[in-house]
Amino acid sequence: MDATIAGILALDGLTNGAIYALLALATVLVFTVTRVIFIPQGEFVAFGALTLALLQAGRVPGTVWFLLVLAAAVTLQDLVNGMRQRRPPIRLLAQAARTLAWPVAVSLLALWAAPKGLPMLAQAALTVALVTPFGPLIYRLAYESLADASVLVLLIVSVGVHFALVGLGLYFFGAEGFRNPSFWDQRFSLGGVTLSGQALIIIVASLALIVGLWLFFDRSLSGKALRATAVNRLGARLMGISSNSAGRLSFTMAAFIGALSGLLIGPTTTVFYDSGFLIGLKGFVAAVFAGLASYPLALVGALGVGLLESFGSFWASAYKEVIVFGSILPVLLWRSLRDPHSEEH
Amino acid sequence: MFRWAFPAFAAVMMLLPALPVPDFWITQSIYIGLYSLVALGLVLLTGVAGLISFGQAAFVGVGAYTAAFLSTKLGVSPWLTLLVGATLAVAAALVLGALTLRMSGHYLPLATIAWGLALNYSMANMEWLGKYDGILGIPTLQLFGVDLGTGRGLHPLVWALALLAALAALRLLDSRPGRAIRALKNGSTMAEAMGISTFRYKLTVFVFAAFLAAVSGWLFAYFQRSVSPSPFSINKGIEYLFMAVLGGVGQVWGAFLGSGVVRLVEDQLQVLLPRLIGTSGNFETIVFGIVLVVVLKYAPDGLWSFVGRWLPSHPRRRDWAGVTPLPRRAKPARGERLLDVQAVRKQFGGLLAVNDVSFGVHSGDIVALIGPNGAGKSTLFNLVTGVLPLSGGAVQWRGQSIGGKPSRAIARLGISRTFQHVKMIPEMTVLENVALGGYGRSRSGVLRAVLRLDRAEERQLFAEAEAQLARIGLAERMHELAGNLALGPQRLMEIARALATDPALLLLDEPAAGLRHHEKRSLAAVLRQLKDEGMSLLLVEHDMDFVMGLADRVVVMEFGTQLIEGTPAEVQASPAVRAAYLGTEH
Numbered sequence: 001m002d003a004t005i006a007g008i009l010a011l012d013g014l015t016n017g018a019i020y021a022l023l024a025l026a027t028v029l030v031f032t033v034t035r036v037i038f039i040p041q042g043e044f045v046a047f048g049a050l051t052l053a054l055l056q057a058g059r060v061p062g063t064v065w066f067l068l069v070l071a072a073a074v075t076l077q078d079l080v081n082g083m084r085q086r087r088p089p090i091r092l093l094a095q096a097a098r099t100l101a102w103p104v105a106v107s108l109l110a111l112w113a114a115p116k117g118l119p120m121l122a123q124a125a126l127t128v129a130l131v132t133p134f135g136p137l138i139y140r141l142a143y144e145s146l147a148d149a150s151v152l153v154l155l156i157v158s159v160g161v162h163f164a165l166v167g168l169g170l171y172f173f174g175a176e177g178f179r180n181p182s183f184w185d186q187r188f189s190l191g192g193v194t195l196s197g198q199a200l201i202i203i204v205a206s207l208a209l210i211v212g213l214w215l216f217f218d219r220s221l222s223g224k225a226l227r228a229t230a231v232n233r234l235g236a237r238l239m240g241i242s243s244n245s246a247g248r249l250s251f252t253m254a255a256f257i258g259a260l261s262g263l264l265i266g267p268t269t270t271v272f273y274d275s276g277f278l279i280g281l282k283g284f285v286a287a288v289f290a291g292l293a294s295y296p297l298a299l300v301g302a303l304g305v306g307l308l309e310s311f312g313s314f315w316a317s318a319y320k321e322v323i324v325f326g327s328i329l330p331v332l333l334w335r336s337l338r339d340p341h342s343e344e345h
Numbered sequence: 346m347f348r349w350a351f352p353a354f355a356a357v358m359m360l361l362p363a364l365p366v367p368d369f370w371i372t373q374s375i376y377i378g379l380y381s382l383v384a385l386g387l388v389l390l391t392g393v394a395g396l397i398s399f400g401q402a403a404f405v406g407v408g409a410y411t412a413a414f415l416s417t418k419l420g421v422s423p424w425l426t427l428l429v430g431a432t433l434a435v436a437a438a439l440v441l442g443a444l445t446l447r448m449s450g451h452y453l454p455l456a457t458i459a460w461g462l463a464l465n466y467s468m469a470n471m472e473w474l475g476k477y478d479g480i481l482g483i484p485t486l487q488l489f490g491v492d493l494g495t496g497r498g499l500h501p502l503v504w505a506l507a508l509l510a511a512l513a514a515l516r517l518l519d520s521r522p523g524r525a526i527r528a529l530k531n532g533s534t535m536a537e538a539m540g541i542s543t544f545r546y547k548l549t550v551f552v553f554a555a556f557l558a559a560v561s562g563w564l565f566a567y568f569q570r571s572v573s574p575s576p577f578s579i580n581k582g583i584e585y586l587f588m589a590v591l592g593g594v595g596q597v598w599g600a601f602l603g604s605g606v607v608r609l610v611e612d613q614l615q616v617l618l619p620r621l622i623g624t625s626g627n628f629e630t631i632v633f634g635i636v637l638v639v640v641l642k643y644a645p646d647g648l649w650s651f652v653g654r655w656l657p658s659h660p661r662r663r664d665w666a667g668v669t670p671l672p673r674r675a676k677p678a679r680g681e682r683l684l685d686v687q688a689v690r691k692q693f694g695g696l697l698a699v700n701d702v703s704f705g706v707h708s709g710d711i712v713a714l715i716g717p718n719g720a721g722k723s724t725l726f727n728l729v730t731g732v733l734p735l736s737g738g739a740v741q742w743r744g745q746s747i748g749g750k751p752s753r754a755i756a757r758l759g760i761s762r763t764f765q766h767v768k769m770i771p772e773m774t775v776l777e778n779v780a781l782g783g784y785g786r787s788r789s790g791v792l793r794a795v796l797r798l799d800r801a802e803e804r805q806l807f808a809e810a811e812a813q814l815a816r817i818g819l820a821e822r823m824h825e826l827a828g829n830l831a832l833g834p835q836r837l838m839e840i841a842r843a844l845a846t847d848p849a850l851l852l853l854d855e856p857a858a859g860l861r862h863h864e865k866r867s868l869a870a871v872l873r874q875l876k877d878e879g880m881s882l883l884l885v886e887h888d889m890d891f892v893m894g895l896a897d898r899v900v901v902m903e904f905g906t907q908l909i910e911g912t913p914a915e916v917q918a919s920p921a922v923r924a925a926y927l928g929t930e931h
Binding site for chain 2: 149156278332
């Protein structure tokens with residue numbers, strides 16, 4: 001291996017690592033706020049990439065029907081619960097309208113826009129608008145009523161949600177894989193290493209999102225409310241922060257980050273309905289490195305995973321997944337030596 | 346009920362191949378038996394011990410691939426392939442467990458996901474394991490010169506092993522190590538205070554579950570006569586967990602019910618759903634995923650709870666009359682200085698919770714620790730019993746330093762305690778909860794429990810538990826579930842459990858809190874009686890009437906510091922104590 005190859009591999013690793021970093025941040029965010037280990041985080045990535053691919057092809061993406069089904073299920077659940085609690089019909093209808101408004105509006109927009117062949121950026125925006133509401137809808141459907149269950153019960157629920165989402169993904173998107181065109185075909189030469197415009201976009205977008213998240217948590221009231229919930233749920237609740245809205249907000253952000261990651265990763269690899277699982281789990285390895293708690297460590301871990309993957313695929317391409325997932329063992333050893341007495345609460 | 350139901354069920358499963366049952370159902374039944382072995386491990390791991398693994402399918406794969414490789418490439422006997430496969434699985438489980446089980450509960454599932462994926466990709470990419478095609482042409486299973494084939498011949502072996510595993514699990518759960526395993530789910534503090542190494546038992550259960558999975562894989566290889574990576578994928582690992590959760594996590598027979606339902610329903614769905622939808626694909630995962638969430642929401646105890654509800658429950662037979670009691674430790678001489686707390690200090694970040702507190706307990710004394718809320722009394726208890734590490738100072742027990750020792754080691758030296766918030770295993774009977782206290786005085790391990798060589802010691806343990814319950818006046822309620830008791834009796838049960846450890850010093854954290862007036866009076870009588878029998882007591886209490894009538898010496902704390910130590914009369918006369926409780930005049 002010479003310096004050029006090393007440079008190419010490093011750049012490749014950092015580009016993928018930037019995406020894993022986004023997913024790791026989303027994982028840490030969801031876990032600290034809701035104690036949910038959100039295995040299906042990667043599904044949003046696949047849904048994002050596939051939605052954009054189908055819009056590019058001028059077809060109505062399955063996401064539209066999928067979103068409407070989810071919204072209908074949440075509405076039905078709310079209606080049943082509301083009727084059991086004998087709440088007034090007007091309030092039930094208002095609640096249903098609030099649940100359905102965004103999914104229905106954005107679905108109609110997608111139905112109108114799909115055959116039009118809009119510019120790519122508009123389609124990307126539409127994709128994010130379609131995938132982001134999955135987050136809060138899934139939270140309300142699967143997790144909200146179990147919010148006080150143990151971490152391990154929530155983890156099993158996550159696995160169930162993952163199973164259901166992958167199966168539904170196959171139904172709504174089909175078994176076909178897609179590779180999206182690049183957002184930017186420009187190439188730059190940096191001393192023998194070629195930097196593609198797409199890689200630049202991935203790195204810049206990831207950095208922008210990380211800075212955005214930092215500003216959100218540090219400067220905005222809802223960001224501070226999320227942090228408060230992460231530190232102490234009961235205390236936050238006593239201060240008037242609803243842990244349900246904190247949960248919904250964190251899942252919305254997770255889905256948003258997932259959809260955006262899907263847009264970014266779409267041009268670099270062929271994405272199938274079930275590709276998200278592995279991509280998301282690489283974010284998980286990074287999150288475990290961070291003890292599911294620290295954002296900066298998650299970033300470091302994610303870049304490490306990306307580099308490990310790119311160099312691993314150079315030396316032993318068949319075993320790159322083995323290397324990436326096997327690397328969790330030394331990470332766990334390091335963590336267990338670092339904080340051996342972290343007892344569960 | 347169990348006495349005839351189990352042999353009857355076993356006989357049916359053994360004789361099934363001899364009956365005119367279609368081959369299809371024999372095959373299904375073999376699959377159910379194979380799945381049950383794996384799900385049974387998860388019942389113990391997830392349901393009883395509260396740990397989660399998504400990597401069981403990978404352990405099955407280790408057993409199956411070992412059998413496939415050794416039998417096709419080297420022509421080794423099935424006994425050896427079983428031995429090697431099980432050893433490899435156990436070794437992998439030991440490594441994964443050693444890395445994760447000391448940390449919070451969610452590291453094990455994450456590690457097993459990574460392990461399952463890594464192993465599956467290894468199988469799929471290794472030349473010598475046949476890559477994605479796997480290994481074909483595995484011979485049929487021949488044991489003692491008999492060719493078992495792949496259908497009717499293999500069925501009795503699969504089910505004999507599954508039923509033996511079930512029997513072993515049932516015996517294990519009703520034993521000394523079994524009670525220790527059942528204590529794992531509710532945090533480790535109480536179990537450690539009873540002298541139990543929670544890490545060791547977590548590792549034991551995880552290794553046992555991996556072993557059962559490897560045995561299932563070994564059978565699978567000879568049953569299918571070929572192996573490929575896909576049946577050992579992470580999805581299959583999730584499906585095994587689904588079987589255990591659906592059947593009834595925590596119930597041995599739930600594993601069988603869950604495996605049966607999943608296998609039969611999966612078969613139907615794989616035909617039905619693609620026809621309904623119009624394309625092929627694994628659509629059954631949609632149903633499984635949704636059912637899993639619904640079960641956890643609405644029937645967290647699983648399907649077996651609906652069956653188990655109709656089964657009669659028998660109280661434990663009282664077969665321990667007249668057994669030799671468990672040996673007792675030599676009691677310290679009256680007046681010996683037992684506990685010496687020297688300038689003990691505890692800091693939580695910037696908060697000084699306990700600041701240089703010193704006092705002592707002499708044998709035969711009742712010492713009370715009092716002070717307003719937040720004075721640091723419970724923290725001090727946790728420092729003495731090793732639940733929290735000291736930030737400074739020293740604790741000596743009969744001249745030996747115990748600061749920094751783990752709480753199970755301190756418990757074994759003869760210091761036992763109760764908790765401010767009752768810590769117990771609600772789904773065990775009062776008697777079994779108290780028997781947990783005798784853990785450190787008995788020896789039987791997992792193997793003895795499974796072989797039922799522990800019965801004599803079990804009788805001694807239950808005799809001791811009953812004697813301690815009688816001592817505090819709770820003997821007639823010993824067969825009730827601990828979770829069904831009111832708070833007062835639960836506190837008394839904790840005292841009995843602490844007494845069952847045969848302590849020289851008993852630490853009681855607010856024993857009278859939440860008790861009614863007459864319950865307090867009988868508690869005070871019990872404590873006086875313990876003192877008369879030579880027991881030493883250190884108690885945290887708020888009720889002044891209770892304390893002043895009982896204690897020989899009183900230590901008063903406020904905001905982490907020690908105000909005064911003295912007799913009840915001296916303390917009552919102290920202006921500093923009055924100021925702490927009532928405020929000062931300005």
